[in-house]
Amino acid sequence: MSAISRDEVAHLAALARIDLRPDELDRLAKELDVILDAVATVQQVAGDDVPATSHPMPLTNVTRPDEPRPSLPVEAVLAGAPEAEQQRFRVPRILEED
């Protein structure tokens, strides 16, 4: 039985905001099936008594003093923007048409 279907890959691609082509969906479904089959072995390794580790070092969160300091100039920040207008990022519309 395959671990992942083409429809599932299409759903995941929509969640990840990647407009995959039909041929990519076909190929990825097959490839991810093989990869998931291999990585699924992690489920057989550790028992329930083993805690999860998310980070290699036992660090605690750090904060810096809440003091104003200079930030990057607007021009520097907008220099790499795909589109800018009136010292702001210009973006496509964010709402669906009603």
Add this chain to the structure above:
Amino acid sequence: MTESLIGLTASDLASRLAAGEVSAVEATQAHLDRIAAVDGGRDADGRAQGPGVHAFLHVANERALADAADVDAARARGDALPTLAGVPIAVKDVLATTGMPTTCGSRILRGWVPPYDATVVRRLREHRLVILGKTNMDEFAMGSSTEHSAYGATRNPWDTDRIPGGSGGGSAASLAAFEAPLAIGTDTGGSIRQPAAVTGTVGVKPTYGAVSRYGLVALASSLDQAGPCARTVLDAALLHEVVAGHDPCDSTSLPTPVPDVVAAARHGDVAGLRIGIIRELAGDGGGWQAGVKARFDEAVEALVDAGAKITEVSCPSFTAALAAYYLILPSEASSNLAKFDAMRYGLRVYPEGVADPTAEQVMAATREAGFGDEVKRRIILGTYALSSGYYEAYYGSAQKVRTLIQRDFEAAFAQADVLVSPTAPTTAFPLGDKLDDPLAMYLNDVATIPANLAGVPGMSLPSGLADEDGLPTGLQILAPANADDRLYRVGAALEALLVDRWGGPLLDRVPTLAPAEASR
């Protein structure tokens, strides 16, 4: 003159610069000339074209010469200068650089020039190293061959039909091609160490958090670590000292002092040291090339002859490391790469045939056009592993394996001061060989991944040439967290033993590169 300058180690070049025997401009020009001669050209889209090593995505000719001239002027004034002032260096294209594009080997960042320097880059500049340019890499550091770069693969100077390793193949190849004496790499699952192994160079992944990640475009934040690439252990130590240290801009930066890696590299010694051989990574069984195993065994014998005590250790969970890594990495990557949304920087592509598209439609069209196959594969895999219903089974289980791997390291380091293994299971494979089989490509990282999952430091250094193909093999040294100096102590000792045995550095035997017509 030029030939001799590019052949120098960073340490020797630094001495000559300090003594006034050579100027920083001369040293920089010699390396820029070498790049022009052997690196090859790129087409209008930035893709590698024609013969050449293709280690560099961007060469900063004018800026490098200007920086070098500044160093020379400072020296002429009698200013006190840092050790490596005026020494040229190549930087992996995953680190943000002002005045130079930073693409991460991706179309989505083509031509993007960051508004600030990564802390690593800032430190290089403060120490007055001369940045020659940015080196090629697998897109967003996903890969073991540089073939996943949107700008074409880098070629291995030992055999230009073979991969230079990855993801930092550009940095490693630039060293082996004598285009730069030093380079910066980043290592998430072996991207410094595996390229070092297959190019006959030295690469170090420091303890997680020892080098700032600020300005390092994140792949997997709990695994990423920048570090030095060089042709000798001492050179790596000199660069390690420059880039390591606490950084308030990185909340995971370690506040602990950096061990004296340079002193360790100058006093290589293994007498009485307990060296553990990891049974699970000793080079036995399928997938491990005979020549890799043979050079590893010989290197271990050399360490024994020098007074090291060899002990075998078992790390049973390492066999699950690869599977855990290929869940943790895509999970973190799918989250980190969400920032490439076509709104604030980088590529923006409008979907075809859609009048007045929404931001979401533009985002999806841009990510489709801007990301390559491997990046898409891992983002989808990570999205799957983090989705509700699968989270515990995949990501959760992988995190438990991570705990077991850390416990294996703890037990092993109770028996041994350092651990050793071959760095990669094979020598450099032919370009295209594993491109259609992602799983086979992933297997190349089997020996390097455990260190990233546990955060411990690791070094790869040359162990010789495999009999069957005459290509470089690497030996990996692993030490406990914050004991990076042990890597250098053992590495320097082994390097001295092997170079003596070879009658000179391994890179003396790298084939002469044919001149490539550069058309930048």
